[in-house]
Amino acid sequence: MDVIVGLGNPGIEYQFTPHNAGFLAVDRIAERCGVTVTNRRSRALTATATLAGRQVLLAKPETYMNLSGVAVRALLEEVGGTENEAAPRLIVLYDDVDFPLGVIRVKERGSSAGHNGVKSVSGSLGTDEWVRVRIGIAPEGEQAAETARRRRADFVLAPFRKAELALLDEALEKAADAVETILRDGTAAAMNRFNRRDEETASS
Numbered sequence: 046m047d048v049i050v051g052l053g054n055p056g057i058e059y060q061f062t063p064h065n066a067g068f069l070a071v072d073r074i075a076e077r078c079g080v081t082v083t084n085r086r087s088r089a090l091t092a093t094a095t096l097a098g099r100q101v102l103l104a105k106p107e108t109y110m111n112l113s114g115v116a117v118r119a120l121l122e123e124v125g126g127t128e129n130e131a132a133p134r135l136i137v138l139y140d141d142v143d144f145p146l147g148v149i150r151v152k153e154r155g156s157s158a159g160h161n162g163v164k165s166v167s168g169s170l171g172t173d174e175w176v177r178v179r180i181g182i183a184p185e186g187e188q189a190a191e192t193a194r195r196r197r198a199d200f201v202l203a204p205f206r207k208a209e210l211a212l213l214d215e216a217l218e219k220a221a222d223a224v225e226t227i228l229r230d231g232t233a234a235a236m237n238r239f240n241r242r243d244e245e246t247a248s249s
Contacts, residue, residue: 046093046099046100046101046102046124046133047099047100047101047102047133047134047135047136047228048101048102048104048117048120048121048124048133048134048135048136049071049074049096049101049102049103049104049136049137049138049224050067050071050089050104050105050106050113050116050117050120050135050136050137050138050166051066051067051068051069051070051071051072051103051104051105051137051138051139052067052068052106052110052113052137052138052139052140052162052163052166053065053066053067053068053069053105053106053110053139054068054109054110054202055090055105055107055109059202061204061205061210062201062202062203062204062205063140063142063182063200063201063202063203063205064110064140064201064202065140066138066139066140066180066182066213066216066217067105067137067138067139067140067162067180068105069213069217070138070178070180070216070217070220070221070224071103071104071105071138072105073217073218073220073221074094074096074103074221074224075092075094075103077096077221078092078094078095078096078103079094080092080093080094080103082103082104082105085107086104086120086123087116087119087120087122087123088106088107088108088115088116088119089104089105089106089107089108089116089119089120090104090105090107091103091104091105091120096224096225096228097225097226097228097229098228098229099228099229101228102120102124102133104116104117104120110161110162110165111161111162111165112165113162113165113166114162114165114166114167114168114169114170115165115169117135117137117166117169117170118169118170121133121135121170134176135170135175135176136175136176136177136178136224136227137163137166137175137176137177137178138177138178138179138180138220138224139160139162139163139177139178139179139180140160140179140180140182140201141158141160141179141180141181141182142181142182142183142190142193142194142197142200142201143158143181143183143194144179144180144181144182144183145181145183145184145185145190146181146182146183146184146185146209146212146213146216147181147212147213147215147216148181148216149178149179149180149181149216149219149220149223149239150178150179150181150239150240151176151177151178151179151223151227151232151235151236151239151240152176152177152179152236153174153176153177153232153236154173154174154175154177155173155177156173157173159197163177176227176232178220178223178224178227180216180217180220181216182201184209219239222239223235223238223239226238226239
């Protein structure tokens with residue numbers, strides 16, 4: 046079973062903030078699978094589903110962003126592997142202020158780049174060798190994007206503006222597509238497909 050985790054903060058007040066892009070992406074995947082992420086398990090809301098022909102566990106940690114790794118580690122330990130089954134693959138979706146809203150990036154490993162949720166996951170697991178789908182959240186315009194990066198703590202917890210919701214929806218669709226591609230064709234294929242397309246989009 047593969048474990049697909051979206052990072053975010055529980056609570057209605059955080060639902061449509063940039064920092065909850067990972068939660069929203071997991072909800073989008075759940076919609077495609079016809080399930081809801083509501084079962085409580087290992088300090089997370091979860092659902093089991095079939096995606097791209099594979100059994101997956103969808104999860105949204107309830108530990109708040111800075112302690113996301115606690116729930117992720119508990120889920121991986123619970124799902125585990127057996128003598129006849131490989132250890133579960135972990136795919137984590139989360140917001141990234143270094144990319145514009147509507148853009149995603151797929152990576153096999155990497156540093157936290159200041160993202161506390163990512164830092165918590167890598168710290169709890171003792172490795173940064175896990176697949177990530179980064180969802181751009183920076184606003185349009187170079188100056189606005191730079192301000193968002195400088196004031197990251199405030200920006201990521203402020204609700205999306207109504208005008209940004211269409212781009213957010215596009216990003217969530219791409220993030221869900223990327224996870225399906227990872228499961229079906231592998232991470233390298235997903236990186237080749239989505240990273241290149243977003244580079245072309247960002248430069249056009």
